[in-house]
Amino acid sequence: MIYGLCLLLIVVGLYGVVTKRNVVKIVISLAIMEYGINLFLVLVGYRTHGTAPILEEGMMPETLVAQSVDPLPQALVLTSIVIGLAVLALMVALCVRLYERYGTFDVTEMKKLKG
Template sequence: MIYVMCLALFVVGLYGICCKKNLIKIILGFIIMDYAVNLFIILIGYRKNGIAPILDKTMDVNKFALSSVDPMPQAIVLTAIVIGLAVTALMVAVCVRIYERYGTFDITKIRKLKG
């Protein structure tokens, strides 16, 4: 059920990409999809009543391995979040150039080729 909520968030982002005319709104839809996918991967690695994957000095290693949440999705999402920021910055740069050339963010008005 909690996965379906995550999927709903993804679909909201997809709606923003499909149905919006404004370029900034499309970027916002992309960011929302990014959030939803990251959250979904972290949700898969969760264990009920788990602890964070950080060892304490007083803790037994075997007991820790049986009670910690999954560190793999966390490591992967850590890289994915940073890549998401870089991709967003690239898209925003393209949008700034388009705005300078056409004077609008509306994608239905950005049709004419200008050499």
């Protein structure tokens, strides 16, 4: 169920990338897709009623492994969020420059490249 919602989020993002004309909306759609994937990554490591993967003092590592959620995907998501931020910043900068040059955000009016 929740995996399905996550997939829905990714597909909504992809739909936006494909159909929107406004460059800012395309960037937002990419961000939505990114969030869907991050959510999916966290879900991969999730376990029902799992505890936070923190090894407390006096706790056996084995009990932690048996109880907690998988910490690795959480680390991956942090990295992926940072990468997503870098892409987002670059693309927003591109949008600003595009607006300066073309005076519009509409992709259909940006067609100096042909062939």
